[in-house]
Amino acid sequence: MGTSSSTLQNMEIARFMDNNEKFKAFVMESNTKKGIKIIDKSFLDDGDVFVKISFSSFNYKDGLAISGKTPILRKFPMIPGVDFCGKVINSSNKSFKKGDKVILNGWGVGENHTGGFSQFARVKSKWLIKLPKKISEKQSMIIGSAGYTAALCAILINENVKKKDGKILVTGASGGVGSIVINLLSNLGFQTVALSAKNKSYLLKLGAVEVIDRKDYKIAKKPLEKQKWAGCIDTVGGEILSSVISEIKYNGIIASTGLASSHLLHTTVYPFILRNITLAGVDCVYADKSKRIKAWNLLERKLDFSKLDFIKSEKNLSDLKTLSAKILQGKIKGRTLIKIGT
Ligand SMILES: NC(=O)c1ccc[n+]([C@@H]2O[C@H](COP(=O)([O-])OP(=O)(O)OC[C@H]3O[C@@H](n4cnc5c(N)ncnc54)[C@H](OP(=O)(O)O)[C@@H]3O)[C@@H](O)[C@H]2O)c1
Structure with missing residues (x-):
């Protein structure tokens, strides 16, 4: 034997x-x-x-x-x-x-x-x-740190934005954080809009209601542009984040979690003091254990594992x-x- x-x-x-x-x-x-x-x-x-x-x-x-x-x-x-x-x-x-x-x-x-x-x-x-019991070892690392960060961002949006307030923009949408946050937010009932340079059908399949091609996105020139987004998950920083800040609706919130484009940020105080918006940092590396468990629980409950x-x-x-x-x-x-x- x-x-x-x-x-x-x-x-x-x-x-x-x-x-x-x-x-x-x-x-x-x-x-x-x-x-x-x-x-x-x-x-x-x-x-x-x-x-x-x-x-x-x-x-x-x-x-x-x-x-x-x-x-x-x-x-x-x-x-x-x-x-x-x-x-x-x-x-x-x-x-x-x-x-x-x-x-x-x-x-x-x-x-x-x-x-x-x-x-x-x-x-x-x-x-x-x-x-977590319902997640296999392999699934946990398809999710990985990017997916766990996506869950931290989704929690921030879910706790601060009402679904009726409007759409959530996701930048760097086809990346690791973006792909998972689109699916999580959609399954939580939010309408997500993907900003991406990649394939539209991939993002629609994950749950985005709309995809903006990155080359068609016009970088805002004014500190206060037309109000478009109730919230945003930003993974890219730089001029895209600067632009989104001037498009966030009154009371809206942005989760800033990445710098795939740039670590730089040029903005003004106008959207903060006139529209009451929040720019919230999201870090996964030193998040405390209770936040981690909450994030993995959300993934266990709300991620579509078939994706x-x-x-x-x-x-x-x-x-x-x-x-x-x-x-x-x-x-x-x-x-x-x-x-x-x-
Ligand atoms: N704060 C934390 O704890 C934490 C945790 C995880 C990740 N992060 C950060 O979050 C960011 C994204 O991570 P990820 O895992 O999603 O990375 P990723 O899989 O490489 O995705 C990044 C996406 O950003 C977009 N992108 C890349 N270069 C760009 C540019 N020059 N201008 C505009 N968009 C650009 C691309 O998406 P499209 O082609 O779809 O536009 C790319 O797929 C990274 O900066 C990472 O370090 C932070």
Whole structure:
């Protein structure tokens, strides 16, 4: 009789914990020297929980980190990868036990603590949350940090805008955050308008009621333009965000969460003091645990999981350098799953 795959996995984990078993990770030695490397657990930063990673995902920040052009990584060598899911293989914290399925998003992992583009991770238990029951490991990383950020943004809109107030604009709509927030907001009953340079039918299928081609969007010239949007999720910054601020309706709110176009923002105080609008920052990296659980609960309840196959691409550690160049050129649509587990 052959050995079952779970027995083999247990043997592999026992070897990993007892010896300096070797495994694969994508390592940045410096901003220019990078690639897949065989390492052992002494390479991993400290923590009270070891996780065998099943999947990671490719986020915009990973693109910045791997490109080496923006100072995302705080020390070298470093394993990038800002998120992962997997199974606990060893824990000295009683909240987690062997076999628990966990997710990690942010907390500086993949920036200043060895990250998710690796077969194993060692992290702080306070950074982990248990995988929600209705979400599989694979689905959790199709969603990934971009999708969890989308949920934080959707919560902000849902708590501050009434559906009857009007439409919600989503910029960078075909990207990871945009694709998921369109679906979530639509399923919450909001009318979403996608601003995108990509394929219209993709965005309509996710739930957008209208798509504005980015080349047809006129950048506002005046501080107060015609009032168009009850709210906005902005993932691009720069002149698009400046323009949207002057188009937000009285009492409206903008979730500023990204800079895919630019980190710059030129605006005036007029829309804030004359239209009572709010520009609210949304950060996923250091959001507290209760916010994270609320966001993952919203995803569990309101995301249309049948759309995940439609928005995902599957890639491997060997694809990371190519992905990095593509995401920084705005060429990636939807979400990219990184397959790690054996
Ligand atoms: N604050 C946080 O905690 C947090 C968390 C996650 C992500 N983010 C940030 O949010 C942003 C989006 O992340 P993502 O995962 O959605 O990235 P993504 O998948 O690369 O999507 C970004 C989208 O922005 C649009 N875009 C790209 N370049 C542009 C340009 N020059 N001008 C206008 N639009 C442009 C493109 O969409 P279209 O072709 O459809 O227009 C692109 O697909 C990034 O800046 C990321 O760092 C922040």
